[in-house]
Amino acid sequence: MFDIKKIGRQLAHLRKGNEITQLQLADKLGVSAQAISNWERGETMPDISKLPELSQIFDVSIDEILGYEKGTKLLKNIIDDRDISLEQNEVSVEEFINIAPLIQFDKADTFFYKLKDELTLNDIASLTPFLSECVIDEYAKEEFERNGIETLAPLAPYISKEVIDECVLREFERNGIKTLAPLVPYISKEVTDECALKEFERNGIEALAPLAPFISKEVIDECALKEFERNGIEVLAPLAPFISKESLIEFTKKSYNENGIASIISICPFIDKSLINELALDAISKKGISEILPIMPFVNQNSINNLVKRQNN
Template identity: 50%
Template sequence: MFDMVKIGRNIAKMRKEKGMTQMEMADKMGVSYQAVSNWERGETMPDISKLPELAEIFEVSIDHILENQKGSSIVHTFVHHNTSEFLKNNEVTVEDFSAIAPILKAEQADEVFEHIKTKFKIQDMIALAPFVSTELIDECARTAFVGEGIDELKHLAPFMSDEAIDECARKSFETEGIESLKHLAPFMSDEAIDECARKSFEVEGIESLKHLAPFMSDEAIEECARKSFETEGIESLKHLAPFMSSEAIEECARNAFEAGGIHSLRPLAPFLNQGVIEKWIRAGIEQTS
C-alpha cells in the first residue's frame, strides 16, 4: 500500500513551494479545501483522475508526487493508457493491486479485480473490500462460502450485500445449525435472524437461541419465550431473560408465582422489579389469611 502520510507531506511541501493556500489549490482542482487538507494529513489520497492535475500544478511527474513508491509506475500507466488494454498486455499481481487500489476509480478497481480475481485468497479480499463493488465482493464471498464455509465470511460481511449475507446464512443454518451463525448474525437481516431462530427453537428448544438472542426481534424472542414457558417452565427462560421485555418477564413470572409460589421465581428474580415481587407476595398472604 502507499504510505499516505508520506505522500500527504509531499503534497503539502510542494503546495507551499508554489505559494498556494489549501483553498487556492482546491479551487484550481475543483475539489473542496477539506479534500486537500485530508490529502496533506495522510487521511486520504487523491484519486487517479486528480494526479495529472496535481502533476501539472506542481510541474513534476506523477511518480514524484507518489514518491516513486511501489505501484506508482502502474498508476502512471493507468493514467495515460486504457485500463483494459493495459491489463491485456501486462501482468498485474495481487500485491500490485493492493498497492494501487486506494486511488483507483471504482470502475477501474472492479476491472482490475475482475482480471485477477482467480489469484485472490479470501484474506487478500478483506484488505481490498473497501475499494471493490458490492457485486464483486458478493461473488467472492459466495465462492469462499462454498469452498471454506461461513466462518470465512466474518471479515467480509461488512462489505457484502444484505441479500448475499442472508443467502449464505440460511444455507449454513440448514447444514450446520444455528451455532454456525454466531459470527454472521450482526450482519443478517431481522427477517433472516428470526426465521432461523424460530426454526431452531422448534427443533432444539430455547437453549439453542443463546447466540442469536441479542439480534432477534422482540416479537420473536417473546414468542419463543412464552412457548418455552408453557412447555418447559420458568427455568427454561434463564438464557433468554436478558433479552425479553419487562412486560413479558412479568407475565411469565406472575404465572409461575401463581402456580408454584415465591420459590418458582428464582430463575427470573434478577430481572424482576423488587416492588412487583413484594406486591405479589402481599397479595398471596392476603389470599391465604
C-alpha cells in the same frame, strides 16, 4: 496500499514549498479546503483525476507525489489511458492492492479477475471496498462453497443482503444456528427470525442465545411463551434480557401464583424491583417472612421491615 500518511506529508510539503494556502489549492482543484486538509493529514487520498492537476501545479511527477511506491507506474498508465496488458506476470498483487483505492470499479474488477488466484482471503478483504458488489457477491458464493460461512465474515460488510441471506439459510440447514454468529449483524431481520423459530423448535430456547440480540422482540416473546408453558419460568433466564418487560411481568406473576415465590429466583435479576417487592409482600402476608428467604437479596428491605413491624404489632 499506498502510505496515505506519507503522501499527505508530501502534499503538505509541496504546497508550502510553492507558497500556496490550502484554500488557494482547493480553488485550483475545484474541491473544498476540508478535502485538502484531509489529504494532508493522511485521512483520505486525492481522486485519481486530481493527480495530474497536482503534478502540474507543483511541477513534479506523479511518482514524486506518490513516493515512488509499487503501482505508481501502473497508475500513471491508467491516468494516461494507455492500453495496459493485464497478464499476471505484468501486474503484481502488491501493485493492484496499492492502486485499488484510486481506480474505478470496472478497472478494479478487471485486475481482480486476472489476479484472483494469487490473492489471499486477507488480500480480498482489504480490496472489497474498491470492488463492485456483483464481483464481491460472486466471490462470496464461491468461497462459501469451498470453505463454509465463517470465511465470509471479513467480507460481510460488502456482500449484498441477498447473498448473505442465501448463504445463511443454506448454512443453517446444514449446521444449525451455532455457526451463524460471525455473520449475525449482516443477516436480514426476516432470515434471523426464521432461523430462530426453527432452531427453537429443534433445540429449545437456550439455543437462541448466540443470535438473541438480533432476533425481533416478537419472536423472542413468542418462543419465551411456548418455553414457559412447557418448562416453567426457570429456563427463561438465558434469554431474559431480551424478553419484553410486559412478557416477563406476565410470566413472573403466573409462576408466582402457580408455584410460589421460590419459582421466580432465576428470573429475579431481570424483573422490575417494584414487582419483586410486591410479590414478596404478598408472600409474607400469606405465609410469613420465611417464605421470601430465597429471594431476599432482590427485595427492598425497608418495605419488608415495615410490613413485619405491622404484623408484629
